[in-house]
Amino acid sequence: MIGDEDGVVVTPQSLVEQVVALCQERAEIDEKMFIELRKGGAMGDLIKSLRKEK
Amino acid sequence: MASPRALEALRKFTTCDVSDPNEETNAFRVLQIFSQIGDALVKLKYPYGGFLDGIKMFSPGSTGRVFGPAITVQMVEASNTSAPKLEKHFVDHNEEGSIMYIQQPKGLPSACWGGLMSTRAKFLGAQAVMIDGRMRDVNEHREMGFPVISLIAIIVCSTVKMEC
Secondary structure, three states: OEEEOOEEEOOOHHHHHHHHHHHHHHHHHHHHHHHHHHOOOOHHHHHHHHOOOO | OOOHHHHHHHHOEOOOOOOOOOOOOOOOOOOOOEOOHHHHHHHOOOHHHHEOOOOEEEEOOOOOEEEOOEEEEEOOOOOOOOOOOOOOOHHHHOOOOOEEEEEOOOOOOOEOEOHHHHHHHHHOOOOEEEEEEEEOOHHHHHHHOOOEEEEEEOOOEOOHHHOO
């Protein structure tokens, strides 16, 4: 179980490794987004360019 | 069973907003700013992204975050005499590094947890307590630095009738 001020999530042991991998991927994208946003980048453009399309 | 390495990596991520199902989303020492555990679980189609709705952190406050395996406690009303009884008080079942998760029967007005409980839990090495229910003594928990997450804080303690 993981809790912080946003709330609590429960992660079954069987999914931990996949969750870590997904979080890592997403964190790298978010880090780039933060950098560009601080420079004044537009949200819509950044989402298109930095996030993978489904 | 997840490997200790993977568990340690998971510890570094924070909880996150699971409300947008369209959001995309090793080892060691990954980082505290990762907030996408809920998103990841939504992607893996885990119900509600693992989010336990309604409970919030009362102690220690904005800097707090906790991580650990759950020890679950289901409380029943005292009138339920068929439920199993524990050989020791449930708070004495806390273990080093774990988080006790308590389910309190719905609709009961009293707190099932307070400063005394946190004192015992902390001594036993618990990381935190999470309660789907009510607790009290928020300031005591904050003073001792023991993380408490629950539905609401109230002032009325359990009566003898509500002991589990």
